[in-house]
Amino acid sequence: MKAAIKRVGTRLSDKTLRFIFDGREYEAQVGDTAASVLMAHGIFALGRSVKYRRLRGLLAVGPEEPNALLTVGVTPMVIPNVSAPQLQLREGLVLKSQNRWPSLRFDVASLLQLGSGFFGAGFYYKTFMWPSWRTYESLIRRLAGLGEAPGASDLPVAAVEYLSCDVLVAGAGAAGLSAALVAAHTGARVVLVEREPVLGGELEFESALVDGQPATSWVTATEQMLQTLGVRILTDTTLVGGTGGVHIAHHEPGGLAGHNKVFHIRSRVLVIAMGAIERPIALINNDLPGVMLLGAAERLSRRYGALTGRRAVIFANHQRAYAAAARLVKAGVSVRAVIDTRSAAVLEQDAVTARHCASLQVAGVLCLSESAVVSAKGWRTVTGVDIQHLRSGKAKRIACDLLLTSGGWSPAMHAGLQGGGTTRYAADKATFTVTDQPIGRVTVGASSGHFELAAVLSEAASVTARVMSELGLVSDGAGIPMGLGDPAPRLAPYWRAPCTPSQEKRQFIDFQNDVTVADLRASLAEGFRDIEHVKRYATLGIGTEQGRTSTVLGAAILAELKGESIESVGLSRPRPPYHPMTMRAMAGLRVGSALRVAKRTPLHDWHVSHGGVLDPMGLWMRPRFYRSNGADAAIAAVTEARRVRTTGGIVDGSTLGKIEVVGADVAAFLDSMYLTKASTIKIGRSKYMVNLREDGMVLDDGIVLRLAADRFIATTSSGHAEHMLSHFEHYREVDWPGRAVTLTDITDAWSVIAVAGPRSRAAIQHVLGSEWQSRIETLTHMDFAQGHYAGVALTVLRASFSGELAYELHVGPAAAVALWEALVTSGLEPYGIDALDILRVEKGYLVSSELNGQTTPGDLNMDSLVRLGNPCVGRALLDRPAFHEPTRGRLVGVRAVDGCSGFLAGAQLTTLSSTQPLGYITSSVFSPTLNEWIGLALLARAQAIEGATLIARDPLRGQETPVRVTSTVHVDPTGERIKS
Amino acid sequence: MSTHVQTESCWLVRSVAVRVVEIAAFDASSTAGDGLGLPRRPGTVTGTDDGGSSLYFAPGRWLLVGPSAAFEARIRAAAQWGSWVEVTGKWVAMTLQGPGAQRVLASTIDVEATLQGRECAAVTLFDCPSILVRDELGFTVWVHASVASDWVAAVERLGAALTVTTG
Known part of the structure; x- marks a missing residue:
């Protein structure tokens, strides 16, 4: 076991726990994430890329992390694609790196890198065509995909909560807190969701002041104030989607599926304060372990005391890199250089930058202006960087084990681009912001392109106050917080370092999908020029991170390759969920037996306790047959049907x-x-x-x-x-x-008990007693009588769905079981739906497969009803010529020519000499009355002639049965039984 | 017959059967006044002197629980206005009480929004057609009898789940 390396961080405690990563046991401090402790142990490679199987390390620490995805658990009970920087460790967790075999260090498929020049975008579509995709499918499916799909799961059902509020604030950084304060002070019902376990967002890292106090103190005081004002604060909860004013938020404590909860929040206003995401700069080998975002290194250092390298180079295009460098130096990181793409003249104009530069230089940090890191060097991890002066081309190499890049920030736009909303390019910030938001939705803070604390706080407060006033709610005095934090970034757009065309295939844009600059160029060459087409062709911005780090960078580079402005290229539209969630969480309570409602009749328990084999029919649970009549369904059904014809039986018809x-x-x-x-x-x-x-x-x-x-x-x-x-x-x-x-x-x-068979009348008279005797005696076919049984309302209807003398007893549910049992005691045994189908087909009555939505009354031999001329709904269209063409099916009966062969529903009917289908069998049963297979079929009118011989072809089962066309009424064609 | 389901934070009782009638107006927009004694405002519940109650649960629709003979005669006499349909056995009453009762229901519906400004509403709870009524002690839920077992099962499952969830 590797013992814990003692660290101090805002989220760490002194207690330790143990976990396993790739088969080896490690010790971590409680509060550690998988990423923080592994990096503390010097493990920088945490996985391999999905396509080229290149070793990958941590890039970011939020939901935007594209590389460090782990599988948690042991096969088959695994949870794949868990973000290592968000996975808070628990005692005994078993973690496994992904996309590698047999090990992370040596992966057989990594040999694909040797052919990476052939595996560009579109490779799959073009290559695996001959002789057939099936030839390659097995291998490709084994290699493809992120992680291992679970084969089983013991996760608990996700909880669900529906709630409503006036204002939903998504994000509890400076902007979200400011907005929530204003909204809460108006008396509105406010819900605040925050994906981190604590509030504050960026204020955790900035050495900022808010209202004259340290930012972290202000966050604590604000949280208490919000709770006092009745704001519901949901931490570890991420807004993942929504529509029609109902927003879905996913609660996943510790970043691992387990005790998840899904909130359906209906709000009048949604304030999007989800911050911004730092983006990388494209350079050669920028996917090497050891290349990460500047902000990520700061977070790991402050939260977990994890130093991500011993010798760092910072590569950025804005002023904040210097303040960050100073903080890292203070934290113990040896920063070798700060490489800034901006010119010396720009830097000199900025007093803050100049002051930072001077102090960094005193600390031995090299500050280079108008320069770029063009390449990261190393095999399994960074060992150095090549730097080039952007004007003179002068090159320099610096040895390091950590390259921290920062190309600016992209507002978290996912929530602002659903159900309306567009983007607009803000040239001064080198990023897109969302605009044209629908009524009831606003973006504030970094989400709307504000990156300076004072502006963030004031804009969030003022925008929220305006929205609240539109609702008729006015603040009772919440002031606008005054912030003093890191200065404005003063960013100069810079997207990728110079390289030759052949090196573009190692300038990565989308790390999760191995999308490089070369892939974008290939997309254009193939004619996929629109950003939405490029997204799909090159797989730019898909996957678990949903393009958080790559979409804007990709758009900018695409603009460069196309020779157009970035505004004209635009952004692709993201889709929910904005943040990955397990299918189980999406299912909510609808899991297992709760997947759908099952309807039960009042006789359900009786059926179960008396051997009824129940199957869902629609939503109803109905007994197909009773085990007392045979363990085999077919045998039992035949037994039950025969008994109905010879003596009688009862069936639960309550589902009518x-x-x-x-x-x-x-x-x-x-x-x-x-x-x-x-x-x-x-x-x-x-x-x-x-x-x-x-x-x-x-x-x-x-x-x-x-x-x-x-x-x-x-x-x-x-x-x-x-x-x-x-x-x-x-x-x-x-x-x-x-x-x-x-x-x-x-x-x-009303419960319905259908009583059928020669003994049905006598049994009913016996059970219902003397007051019903004469009434039942006088009931003719389709008559009914009303009265009571055991004090409960009862209707006796003489009607038959079996062709037998039969009655339907409609009784209140309170007396259903008693009446059923009395009938059983009288000698009538129950039969199931399978037997009922036999009885119906014998009699030529319609079974559900004949009422399939494609049959007309004419098809079903109901011409006499149509001729009555009642002008009902649908009647007018019955005269359409197509309904009367000779090729249109008409219901007929069929029987095997040899009197013993079977055939099944679905078999196609053809002539003896052709395989051209003329119709098909809709229902088939073995008739115990006739002792042979019989059926109903829809057969072309021209061939629907009694006595004609056809072939019932069942190619799936390899059966061909000669059948004879008959009347649909196989049993008792004159109806003597029903009239008895 | 009654069924009791006890969870950590709420309890549910499946009540004994009572006589239940549905009233429907021919014109859903017509008022229920006219001296019939039905609730006049949608979403309200009124009681009768003899222990019955009337729920105005959907446009032009009322549920009468345990109506008296006199009340029945009055409604039946207004046959030009609407219909009287005996539905005893169609609905099963569930009484859900306790500090966690609302949280249980919030797993399937936004209780506050649904019952804002009203005492009852026709809703779908746990995918089951239901009428939700809030009273002084908690909630009464009228559920279609055929799905009542599933409804109870859903509450039982939540009883276990709610003890471990947060937020």
Whole structure:
């Protein structure tokens, strides 16, 4: 084990913990991140790049870090792509570097670097074409991708919280705190989210003063004030997306998926104060471990006491580099040189810079103006840099093990470019800022291009005050904080150091995707000139860091290559989530059995306890069959169906949709909704009816019961109640506004037990008792009677979906189980949905696959209903010629010619001599009544002739079965059973 | 029949069945006044002398819980105005109380925004069609009977999850 190297930092404690990195145990201090402790141990290479497998070290310390991504856990329970600088270590964590095999130090695939000249942008698209992409797929998939996908997970379900506020402030740096203060003082409900575990942002590093006190003290006092004012502060929480005024914030303590929480925050105003991101400068080999951003080195030093190198060179294009250099020197870093691209004349005009230069030179730091680091030297890590004077071309080499670059800052623009918002180039700051924000969204501070503390504080306060006043909320006296911090950067745009064209393939822009200057040049050569096209062709700005360090740099270099201004090139638009989050966190509570709601009938528990095998059908859980009738589904279903035909059975039909339609106008309304008239149904009678869509296709079918002159119950097929209710409501609102029609879903208010078979009447009479005897005796087909059972309302409807003498018992859920058990006791055994399907197909009744949204009444042999001429929704379009062409399918029955061969739904029907499909089998079952396979099929009208012989071809199973076209009614064609 | 679910910070009781009726006006924009005794303002709840209550839960829609015979007669007599539909068994009442009750509901809906200026609202809670009612002791949630088991399961899961989350 490598013992901890004792350090002092603002986020470290003296306690230690142990973790494993690439199989070796290390000791860290509590508070350490994976990056900080590994760098403290002198481990600068933390991973390999995805494409060329080049060794990579830390570039940044925030969500913009493109290189140092680790896999946490042990296969298969891993979490890939965890950002090392954000991963707060916990006892016993197991970490693994990514994109390498067998080890980080030696990776076989790193040999790809030797061919990097051939692997430019577009290489995959052009190369792996012959003989087939499949030839290479396996190898490429093994090499591609970031990290290892988890094969299993023991992560807890992410918590979810919905909340609302007047103002959501994203970011708790100087600007965010200033904005939150102003908003809170107006009495508004404020939520403040901050991705770091502590508030303050950049104030943690600047030796600044706010309101005359050290910035860190002001942050502490402000946090207390905000809490006093009732502001809800969410740390370790990042704004990751949102739409329509609802913003998504992701809480991930310690930077590792585990106890995540997803906030859905509805706010009237979103204040984006997410700061700015330091960007690198492109130079040869700028991806070597040991090349990192200046700000990252400062953070590692202050927070974790981690010195990222012993001899540093700083390369920048702005004044703040000198103050940072002075702080690093103070922290113990040997800064060898500060290389500034700006001219000596510019530097001399700036007294602050001149003073810093002088003191640095006294400390032995070389300060070079109008110069650039053109190349980082070294193999596995930086060993030196080549410097060139930009005017004279004079070269110089300095030995170092750390190159700190800073090319300026890019405002965090992701949140400001969703649902509106555009960018504008600010030449004086050499960056883009967001503009044209929609109502209710503003950017403040560094997010809006302000980089000086005083300006940040005052602009955030004034912008927020203006927005609050637009809401009618006025501050009760919050003053504008006065800040004194690092001076303005006085930045001169500088994007990449000079190099030859052949060296451009080692000037990296997007580290995560190995995008180089050469790749942008290749994109242009291929005709991909727009920034959005370049992004996709060269993979610029995609991945976990979402182009935070590369988008603006890429746009600037693209502008140079195109010979255009950077304004005209513009930026690509980022997409949410702005910050990576696990799929599990995105799923929120919808995980496992909670993925979707399951509907249960009042008889659900009875089915489960009596061997019912339940399957989801739509959202409903329904018993397919009962194990008491056989362990095999097919055998059990046949047994159950045979029993219904011979004696009888009961099935749970509670899933049938039921809509109560009430009002003086409902008869006419229902006439308009069904193919046949409801107004002709007598009270106490019911009717089988069919709905059409507006285009004439059959939408649904069911029985409509007339309870009174102004009251009907329309039943729908299982799972269609919500859809049919919506369908009815649409036409009521559109075509029947103000008319006396109400619609109420009563599906859950009534359990339905369907009793079928020769013994059904006797069983019902026995169970319901004497008061029902004569009423049931006199019920004719489609009659119903109402009364009570065990004190609960009961409707007995004589209707059949099996072809047998059958009744539906609609009873209140409170009495459902008692009634069911009484029927079972009377000798009727339950059957499942599989048996019901057999009974339906035997009788030629429609099963769900015939109502597939593509069949008309004519297709389903309902011509007689159409001829009645009821002008309902969809009726007019039934006369379309296409619906009557001879090639259009019509429902027929089919049976195997040999009387014993099977065929399955989906098989195509062809003539004996052709493989041209003429139709297909929609439903097929083994009929226990006929002792053979039977089916329903949609067959071209021209061939839908009873007695014709066709082939049922099932190429997937390699089956070809000769079948005979029959009537759709296979059993009891005269309906004797149903009338008995 | 009742089911009790106790978590660290809240408790839920699935209440016994009561008679429930839905009232719907033919014209959703018409007022409920007219001497019918229904709540007049959307989102409000009124009680009756005999222990029943009326929830104005959606445009032109009321839920009557345990209506008295007299009340029923009055509403039925106004047949030109709207409909009376017996829905006993359609809804299951869940009583959610305790300091963590609102936090449980906040896992599926913005409670404050939903009930701002109202006492009840038709909503979707844990993907289940529901009517949310805030009262003095906490919340009563009317859930479709077919999904009530899933609703209870969601609360049970949250009971475990909420003890470990922060923020």
